[in-house]
Amino acid sequence: MESIPETMKEFLNDDNIVYLATADEEGLPHIATAEGIRVEDEGRVCFSAWFCVKTMENLLVNPRLSVAVMDPVNKLGFQLICKVEKIDQVEVIDGYSPAAEKRWEHRPQTRYKLMADIEQVLEMSTGAHSDRPLYR
Numbered sequence: 001m002e003s004i005p006e007t008m009k010e011f012l013n014d015d016n017i018v019y020l021a022t023a024d025e026e027g028l029p030h031i032a033t034a035e036g037i038r039v040e041d042e043g044r045v046c047f048s049a050w051f052c053v054k055t056m057e058n059l060l061v062n063p064r065l066s067v068a069v070m071d072p073v074n075k076l077g078f079q080l081i082c083k084v085e086k087i088d089q090v091e092v093i094d095g096y097s098p099a100a101e102k103r104w105e106h107r108p109q110t111r112y113k114l115m116a117d118i119e120q121v122l123e124m125s126t127g128a129h130s131d132r133p134l135y136r
Helices: 006-013 053-061 098-103
Strands: 017-023 029-035 038-041 044-049 064-071 076-092 110-125 133-135
Touching: 006 038, 006 064, 006 076, 017 053, 029 044, 029 053, 044 076, 053 076, 064 110
Parallel strands: none
Antiparallel strands: 017 029, 017 064, 038 044, 044 110, 064 076, 076 110, 110 133
């Protein structure tokens, strides 16, 4: 497997907002957002967020994940084609405040950390671009 170029690692490790696309067992897509993606080691990324229930349901039946990271100024970025290998719960709301529980009733109650193997990296831009893998 090729090494991820340092410039690509630096871009990915910057505090960009990332968009995650998952799909259920029937292929119905779902988009979520997160911040703080990190290249943990060669070929693996990691990030955590209060992912919505649908994102987590999808990953449990279909671990395939597409992650888009884009610089909004230059309108350039990357799409990472990944497979989630590990899901950890890192924080859980414990119900200590009934008023807060009511307010958060339809929101995520668990913060998850996802670890995913990168299978491909594609160039992404708002203009013409190739879907030829930059990394695999």
